[in-house]
Amino acid sequence: MKKLTSPDIRSIKLDDAGFFGHFINIVRDSVIPYQWETLNDRVPDAAPSHCVENFKIAAGEAEGEFYGCVFQDSDLAKWLEAVAYSLMSKPDAALEATADDVIELIGRAQQPDGYLNTYYTVKEPGRRWTNLRDNHELYCAGHMMEAAVAYYYATGKRRLLDIMTRMAYHIDSVIGPEEEKLHGYPGHEEIELALVSMYHATGDPLMLKLAKYFIDERGREPRFFDIEAEAREGARRNRRYRDPGDYAQWHRPVREQDALEGHSVRALYLATGMADVARETGDETLLDACRRLYDNLVHRRMYITGGVGSSPAGERFTFDYDLPNDTVYAETCASIALCFFMRAMLGNEADGRYGDTMETAFYNTCIAGMSLDGHNFFYVNPLEVRPEASRRNPEHRHVLPVRPKWFGCACCPPNLARLIMSIGRYIYTVDGSTIYTNLYVAGDASLHTAEGDVTLRTETQYPLDGTVKVMASAGKYSLALRIPAYCGGKYSVTLNGTPLNAEIRNGYAVIEREWADGDCVILTIDISPRRVYAHYKVQNDAGKVAVARGPIVYCLEEADNETPLGGAALPQSSELSCEYKPDKLGGIFEITADGTVAVDDGDDSLYRSTPPARKNTKLTFIPYYTWANRGEGEMTVYVRES
């Protein structure tokens, strides 16, 4: 089985000025420092975190009770991971010293047997490993392992890697196939993918063995979580109740799962772990399962924005073609997890569709999770919002019309921070002497191929612009440029100014040649505004259309349009015009079109014999990721087509 490699993130230097530069700078300059204040409870008007304090108490250096969610430790882990990526791209001695200090604190909070978890250490010391289903011990360990690996790559310092290696050995002493061990797996997946990272960083086969065990054991009969619940709840247990298990993906063995089910973040972390383990072990049955999950997702369960999770109850997937726009969940973390899954799939096979899905999730739901100034965050990313419904209809209460400052359960903001800071990991994959470009990001890359080292310089304003210029270094290798499916084949490639008919292979235009230094490839992708329609079985979108430009989905917002937005209609014949607005929303291409909107015609009857009057109007669309940056108002991605 062929494997693709992903270049070391340290070998990718992104330009500050590119589209990503803005987001990276915000995270570095604003999110990471703010988050540290939050973790230390120094932000007066934010929800208390107590996260660092919990570690101090666990280390015996402070008095007090554990406070926060059972997975509170993971907030610190995600922060450390984001810090590590930040240090890779821009050294900061003070920040590194702060991180070193808190890593030492983590070390002191680790128990003599290697166990690390402040909730159990402080609050229920005798109850470790009694509730894998609900209590996130393995999840927190996974996040800290990811932080450990990133921090090791960033600084060369092994301290956290060693701490988490000890924790992995402790876990292996408690969980595994041996009769005396628990035959368990995490109730919230995450550690599977983290253990594969640990395997890469340490080379220790125990890491891969544990990851594979968690994947293989999941959902097997007799089901571990039934046995665990019986042991925990005993006489209190309702024995007639059988947990369907799909909420946390233990309804059947993973190789027999055909669709992502249940809690969407869990499901996608699991899928990522499956793809990672498949890559390392060459397990084709596992990879086949990943392909099935992906196919079902992109054909039946993903919002046009790359959002996933159709229901707030369980933050979960529901069923095929069920994509309500207004009661949606579409958690930021779930789209982040989708990026992880796509990256893991690209490690298994070069298929441009994974890149397409990854960029859809990234440029829409992921970055919509953060306000343009980096101070406010969405968990839920709706495709249709009426502020009064959010306030007064309980089914819409989870859909916030403006991003709040921070959350008591702070999963999305730090998760988004680490994704943005590590975007360099998502750009390239290398297979032998072929370099696959999966995202178009301005910057410099040094890549190892089977035929030797290659440096590439990319200049582009993508996705604001459809032109990508790549300057190659000398050598014999192939450059495979992802051609996004959205362009419908409308693209062109030139080499040193001469048009080139590059072969298309699995969604990539492949240029195989002996390169000379300074060879310049220009890829031009048609990103002109276009209409997008949903499959006819998506009832919520029937008769409606969305507008997109390149990978960026657009929306109507009350600040630019007459309300109610539900009354707007876009005639099939209207042209979509596009204009750059440098001073609007950080600089956007605004799309306008002639449309109509229902208006007050003086008849206040609730039900009437003639349709409400309409008038002509100009419909103004803005990029979805920029919505809710101008106060509270209605928003919709889909508009009725007339």
Place this chain on the structure above:
Amino acid sequence: MKKLTSPDIRSIKLDDAGFFGHFINIVRDSVIPYQWETLNDRVPDAAPSHCVENFKIAAGEAEGEFYGCVFQDSDLAKWLEAVAYSLMSKPDAALEATADDVIELIGRAQQPDGYLNTYYTVKEPGRRWTNLRDNHELYCAGHMMEAAVAYYYATGKRRLLDIMTRMAYHIDSVIGPEEEKLHGYPGHEEIELALVSMYHATGDPLMLKLAKYFIDERGREPRFFDIEAEAREGARRNRRYRDPGDYAQWHRPVREQDALEGHSVRALYLATGMADVARETGDETLLDACRRLYDNLVHRRMYITGGVGSSPAGERFTFDYDLPNDTVYAETCASIALCFFMRAMLGNEADGRYGDTMETAFYNTCIAGMSLDGHNFFYVNPLEVRPEASRRNPEHRHVLPVRPKWFGCACCPPNLARLIMSIGRYIYTVDGSTIYTNLYVAGDASLHTAEGDVTLRTETQYPLDGTVKVMASAGKYSLALRIPAYCGGKYSVTLNGTPLNAEIRNGYAVIEREWADGDCVILTIDISPRRVYAHYKVQNDAGKVAVARGPIVYCLEEADNETPLGGAALPQSSELSCEYKPDKLGGIFEITADGTVAVDDGDDSLYRSTPPARKNTKLTFIPYYTWANRGEGEMTVYVRES
């Protein structure tokens, strides 16, 4: 202030063969006997009731614990009330003997001080009147009072009336303006309207005084439920939390309320009580409040089907123009309560709009609550159903695609039974020498007017047919026939075959004359199929149209149409054809029209650049009240107009 009178239900004899006859016969022959078996726990596959058993335990005639909801007693009350109406229209000695027996049991369950409530008597004898907000003591008393009045009218027997009079005196000893009494009111309104009925039946002014007290006290500062909660919860209470109170309509004094808020059944029972008290006391400020509540309701908060309550969370009203079709609540009981409110308003003033609203609620949501065979019942009456969503999307879980047999909380079925059996009470109101006909129902009526007694014979198949024939008796009086707004002024009246230009007054065609015996008025209302559009602010219905015929709203059902129904479209130019189908769904007028439906065009992409292909189809509409009688399938009231 003028008052209208409502004739004694015993003076109205409905034809068995009319549209109502079917429903009345079902309730008498099927629902009432079945319900009695249920109340006695003799239906093996239905949820246990324990209702009669609770009374036996309270009477000291059985051992055991109270079982059921805190308002379980009300099930027996509603059954007794339905029985009373049934006995009025068709004597049944065995049924009456059963009722007499259970009334004696109720008497034995009454406590020496007049208190009657099996929950408190059996389960918490020391805690009476400590939780008026949640525990339904007054609600149960109200229902039993309604039963007592109906049974007294039906049989002349005062036993239950006396029992409930003693209970009313007991309540008066506990609750009232005097310093030593509780300054309370019910958490679930119902007793207000019941006390007015008791006042009519007994003439005892204490009944009206109590009803007025509950109305006047509600929502006043300091708010009783805050004080009660403080007393009950003491130290456990979160003192920073202030209950908004709108769920149960105590957010402000009733005369200051502008819209029906909160739990929709509660809100409409309160509105009914307000209208009843306004009628009895001549209180114009109270009547004004009722008018405001009504205006807001019909202009902003009522479904086209007469359903009310936009959210299942709290079974409640949400906000103006928020009428989701698929996550709706629209409880059967709420539309029943709306009929009560309209009847009470018609007791205050002759306004055809109240009759219009009443018949909309009755012919659509109310009777849709019951299967055509009377064996199964809906609580929730959606306007759009996808069975898979009901099973797999938590926001749709309350929306059942088929009527279940009975419910553990059995409020709707017996409530519907009593409404149907008492429909005679809703037909006429009399003001001096004017007889207002508010519903068109075949049968005979004897009415007292200021100018003497009148008998009317009505022959009609309304609403299946638009022709109503009324034969009058001799005398000088006015006949005022409600002209439904839906006909848009398309109606005609003849007197003994000669066209008549009757004056229209407040929605009624008024014929004022000296009648001769056998004078025959024929009213013909245009009920040809029509399109109905919602107000432009109802976002869920934007671009959509509904089909109706007379007061009956239609729907598309999967049994007759291609799915997904969300993909169907009705061109603006399509003609609506209507045909009687005697063997379909108990005999209906089916409406058909040329339409289109989205189809599988071979492209399985979730998002695509062209709209899904469409094909021509015949759209078949059936009356909404007949849906879900042919197994599980999709249903929609609104269809996209193209």
